[in-house]
Amino acid sequence: MITRLRMQVGLLLGAGALAIAAPAAAHHSAAAAYDETKKVEAQGTVTRILVKNPHSWVFLDSTDDKGQTIEWQIEMGGVPSMAWAKDGLPIGATVKVAGHPSRAAGSHGITGATFAKPDGTPIGPRGGRGEYTPR
Numbered sequence: 001m002i003t004r005l006r007m008q009v010g011l012l013l014g015a016g017a018l019a020i021a022a023p024a025a026a027h028h029s030a031a032a033a034y035d036e037t038k039k040v041e042a043q044g045t046v047t048r049i050l051v052k053n054p055h056s057w058v059f060l061d062s063t064d065d066k067g068q069t070i071e072w073q074i075e076m077g078g079v080p081s082m083a084w085a086k087d088g089l090p091i092g093a094t095v096k097v098a099g100h101p102s103r104a105a106g107s108h109g110i111t112g113a114t115f116a117k118p119d120g121t122p123i124g125p126r127g128g129r130g131e132y133t134p135r
Contacts, residue, residue: 033103034075034111040101042072042110043118046093049085053078058089058113060097072097075111081125088123089115095123 044062056079060072074097076082089095096116102109115123 034100034109035103036100036112038101039098040110041096041098042070042108043094043096044070044072046089046091046095047071048091049082049089051079051082051085056082056085058085058097058115060095070108072108072110073102074099074113075109076113084124094118096120 042060042062044060046058047061048059050057050059056076058074058076060074062070062072064070076085094117096118097110097113098116099110099113102111117123
């Protein structure tokens with residue numbers, strides 16, 4: 001009886017360990033989607049913020065040399081790392097962002113972002129450094 005109970009407890013503990021480890025193993029590198037060897041900068045108006053797990057998003061509208069509107073999509077960390085965004089990135093605020101550009105041709109994505117006010121004053125945790133950094 002005790003041996004059977006120990007086996008059941010061991011199986012339950014093993015299953016629990018696998019359930020906890022699976023999400024961590026599923027996290028992927030951003031290197032396939034973003035070019036970590038390059039930096040890109042943009043300035044624009046915050047239009048929306050999606051705070052969710054596993055990644056949050058900040059969207060900016062800016063204007064290119066031809067007067068066309070460009071939507072920048074900045075990939076950030078999850079919910080716990082985005083608490084600063086409510087006050088630091090209000091909708092309608094003009095900000096500068098710098099980070100690693102998307103590899104997708106014609107896209108305007110950024111990750112590993114730092115945010116600043118137009119005058120260069122950092123916004124956000126760790127001197128404006130966004131929480132999500134590609135691995």
